[in-house]
Each structure stands twice: as C-alpha cells, then as structure tokens.
C-alpha cells in the first residue's frame with residue numbers, strides 16, 4: 475500500500491510499504507481522508523515529535539473499518555470511524571484520570587507510531603470512535619482539529635466572552651471562530667498576515683485585521699494565540715483588555731522573549747491548550763454529525779495521497795494560500 479513517510483527535515487516520500495496486520499483487540503481501517511495538521515508542519519520543518527525515521531505521518535483521519543481482530547466487540551467491518559490519535563503511557567496519574575492530553579509522555583500516531591497518511595492503518599479498538607454512516611467522511615476528517623477548537627473554547631471560557639480575538643487564521647484559528655459562533659460569542663476579530671486566509675475568516679463573519687491595532691481601543695476579552703511566534707505572542711498580550719485571558723494554542727519552534735509586565739500590569743489570565751480531552755472528540759463528532767457547523771470552510775484542497783510531498787510544499791510556502799489540505803488515499 476502507499477504511505478507518506480517522513481525521512482528528515484523537509485523530506486516526505488510517498489512509497490510502497492507492507493499493509494499493516496490487525497492483531498487482537500485491533501481494527502484495520504481503510505483511510506478515506508486524512509488532514510495535514512500544523513503539528514505535521516512542525517515535523518516537516520524542524521523534525522519535532524517524531525521518534526524514529528522513517529515514519530508514516532498523519533493523525534487526523536476518517537475511514538472505514540475493513541477488518542477486526544480477535545476480541546473486538548464494539549466495531550464491525552463497514553463501520554465509519556475517526557481516530558483518537560493520542561498515544562499516552564496509560565499508567566500515570568493523568569492517564570488514570572482520563573486526561574490523556576496531560577500525560578507527560580503524550581505523543582500521537584504519525585509521530586511515535588505509524589500514522590494515517592497511508593491507505594490503511596491499524597489501531598486499538600478503544601482508539602476508534604464510530605461516526606454515524608450518513609456523515610460525509612470528508613467532513614468527519616475534521617473531527618480531530620475541531621476537538622482542539624472545542625478545547626480552546628473550554629479553556630477560554632467562551633460562554634462568558636463578548637469580544638474574542640483570534641491570532642492566526644489557519645485551520646485551528648478558523649475552527650475556533652466556528653466554535654465561537656456556535657457558542658454565541660457576539661464578536662470575533664481575527665488577525666493574520668495572509669489576505670487569502672483573512673478572506674476565509676471574513677466568510678465566517680469575523681472582522682479581519684492584517685496587523686495588531688496600534689490603539690488600545692475595543693480590546694478583546696479573550697485572545698486565542700494560534701500561531702506560535704514571538705511577534706504574535708507579544709502582540710496578543712498587548713492586544714488584550716485588562717483582566718483579559720490569553721489562550722495559548724500555538725506550539726513554538728523557538729524560544730521567545732516577551733515583556734511579562736503586560737501580564738502583571740493588566741492582571742492577565744493565561745491558559746494553555748494541549749490537544750483535547752475525550753469529551754471534546756465526542757462533542758466534535760456530535761456537532762459535525764448535526765451538520766450545523768460549516769467546517770468545510772477551512773478545507774482549501776483535497777489531494778491524492780501520492781501528492782503528499784507537494785501538499786507539504788504548498789503549506790510551507792510563503793503565500794499561505796492553502797489552509798486545511800486533506801489527502802485522499
């Protein structure tokens with residue numbers, strides 16, 4: 475079968491690899507659509523997270539169960555599924571409480587074990603969540619990033635927010651806007667340098683800015699930083715109103731320098747976001763199955779798996795015309 479594998483910084487090769495074999499308690503899934511995530515770009519640009527090379531990349535997917543292993547009780551061939559791609563130790567206090575995203579050794583499929591940029595993958599039954607059959611698999615492939623946005627909404631206490639600021643109109647930033655609208659946040663202002671991406675934000679009803687406002691007026695109650703750069707973090711801290719809340723959703727490739735006095739003098743609150751909890755995944759399935767959210771809005775390209783390397787070039791190019799790219803094995 476074909477798989478897109480990481481061979482080192484800037485190197486993704488699509489090649490023929492053996493089809494995985496489904497063991498006891500596992501299911502073999504035929505991948506329908508798999509999304510390229512910001513964390514895949516961290517791998518591509520910096521070699522972050524991956525523990526062995528080569529590795530089949532990818533952690534966001536929707537597909538169809540083709541075969542089940544011995545002892546599998548909840549799944550049957552033909553079931554439509556999405557994955558819970560978190561790989562945690564299973565024995566620490568956080569895993570014991572079900573907060574797998576806080577496990578100190580948290581990794582993901584596509585980083586610490588083979589991922590979904592392949593025609594097939596094998597996962598434990600408990601790592602697969604069924605989706606109702608009428609739900610388009612292309613939309614279902616967005617369950618995982620939507621779960622991140624829902625976790626952001628929880629950490630940002632969106633239910634109490636009037637004016638939300640979002641820095642970075644990538645897939646997570648845009649899905650955060652979609653989640654915010656669903657939670658009746660009245661006003662969203664989005665900042666990005668890319669006009670193409672700001673156009674996507676405008677289509678979701680967000681006010682779009684290409685730079686942080688120079689004046690301290692109309693400041694957001696909560697700002698979600700979904701980029702992970704020094705300038706965007708510093709900008710977000712400066713943009714917030716006094717006693718506002720910063721939600722940090724971007725991952726950083728470099729150490730950054732900020733002025734902590736922004737936090738002190740404005741008495742800011744800061745919340746981190748690491749992936750999502752199982753409840754966020756379930757809620758994302760419900761919302762996508764319900765059909766009320768316009769998650770398709772973030773998908774700019776659907777490409778064959780064979781074009782995986784070109785897709786990475788597109789996403790890391792200067793012009794930022796692409797947003798969410800789905801690979802279709």
Ligand SMILES: [Zn+2]
Nearest residue numbers: 511534618619
């Ligand atoms: Zn992801």
Ligand SMILES: [Zn+2]
Nearest residue numbers: 563566569577
């Ligand atoms: Zn653990």
